[in-house]
Amino acid sequence: MADFDQLVKARHSIRKFLSTPVPRTLLNESLALAQFAPSNSNIQPWHVLIADGVRRDRLKEALMTEAKRAAPVVPQLPEEFKHFRQELGAEVYGAMGIAREDKASRAVAVLRNYEFFGAPVVAIICIHQDLGRADDMSVGMYVQTLMLALTERGLGTCCEVSLAGYSDILRTELNIQPELVIICGIAIGYTDPDFPGNHLHVGRAPVEHNVVYLDS
Numbered sequence: 479m480a481d482f483d484q485l486v487k488a489r490h491s492i493r494k495f496l497s498t499p500v501p502r503t504l505l506n507e508s509l510a511l512a513q514f515a516p517s518n519s520n521i522q523p524w525h526v527l528i529a530d531g532v533r534r535d536r537l538k539e540a541l542m543t544e545a546k547r548a549a550p551v552v553p554q555l556p557e558e559f560k561h562f563r564q565e566l567g568a569e570v571y572g573a574m575g576i577a578r579e580d581k582a583s584r585a586v587a588v589l590r591n592y593e594f595f596g597a598p599v600v601a602i603i604c605i606h607q608d609l610g611r612a613d614d615m616s617v618g619m620y621v622q623t624l625m626l627a628l629t630e631r632g633l634g635t636c637c638e639v640s641l642a643g644y645s646d647i648l649r650t651e652l653n654i655q656p657e658l659v660i661i662c663g664i665a666i667g668y669t670d671p672d673f674p675g676n677h678l679h680v681g682r683a684p685v686e687h688n689v690v691y692l693d694s
């Protein structure tokens with residue numbers, strides 16, 4: 479996939495992965511490429527912990543146990559933005575064949591976040607607690623570069639802020655230093671082509687919605 483425009487459009491969130499192992503060479507190449515992401519003062523503030531194999535399985539067990547017991551600790555969306563989550567939910571669950579009123583199936587689908595949608599690899603993305611917004615932005619640029627590099631190598635990804643809802647579990651299981659804030663996870667693996675939800679390309683607003691040309 480040499481064409482950059484195609485690559486950007488090809489990346490989309492994958493919510494069911496095959497159990498096929500991810501070759502370390504592909505991970506290493508992608509991680510090396512992502513190091514080229516720009517960052518404020520070239521701090522390169524991303525801290526990335528990668529779990530596969532037994533570590534990943536243990537993390538999944540711990541997260542699933544906790545997710546079945548207690549709600550995640552996540553900041554509430556401000557009121558005016560809540561409709562975005564509802565609209566996305568309708569698109570994502572609709573593509574999975576789950577009806578709006580089917581609360582039980584929705585709950586099962588939400589739980590799948592905590593088993594990384596079956597992905598054999600999960601990356602946990604952290605930043606130092608004393609850094610600010612520009613540095614969060616730098617980590618975002620890193621994450622997008624990493625996901626594009628993985629996409630280019632035939633892998634699927636899903637960025638998962640939901641994992642940060644159980645930060646204590648992640649800290650204990652992965653021995654994360656106290657000065658690091660957990661931003662999100664990234665599920666990484668080969669896409670299950672038979673899962674209808676994986677073919678969803680959610681809509682985007684027209685450019686004019688976000689961008690204003692300040693013509694004279």
Ligand SMILES: Cc1cc2nc3c(=O)[nH]c(=O)nc-3n(C[C@H](O)[C@H](O)[C@H](O)COP(=O)(O)O)c2cc1C
Nearest residue numbers: 489490491566591636637638639640641662679680
């Ligand atoms: C910071 C961030 C956090 C996200 N967290 C989750 C998540 O916890 N669970 C999930 O299923 N998708 C999550 N997503 C995926 C978004 O829902 C998705 O990127 C968005 O709807 C656009 O769809 P696309 O990625 O398929 O283009 C997250 C994406 C980002 C960038």
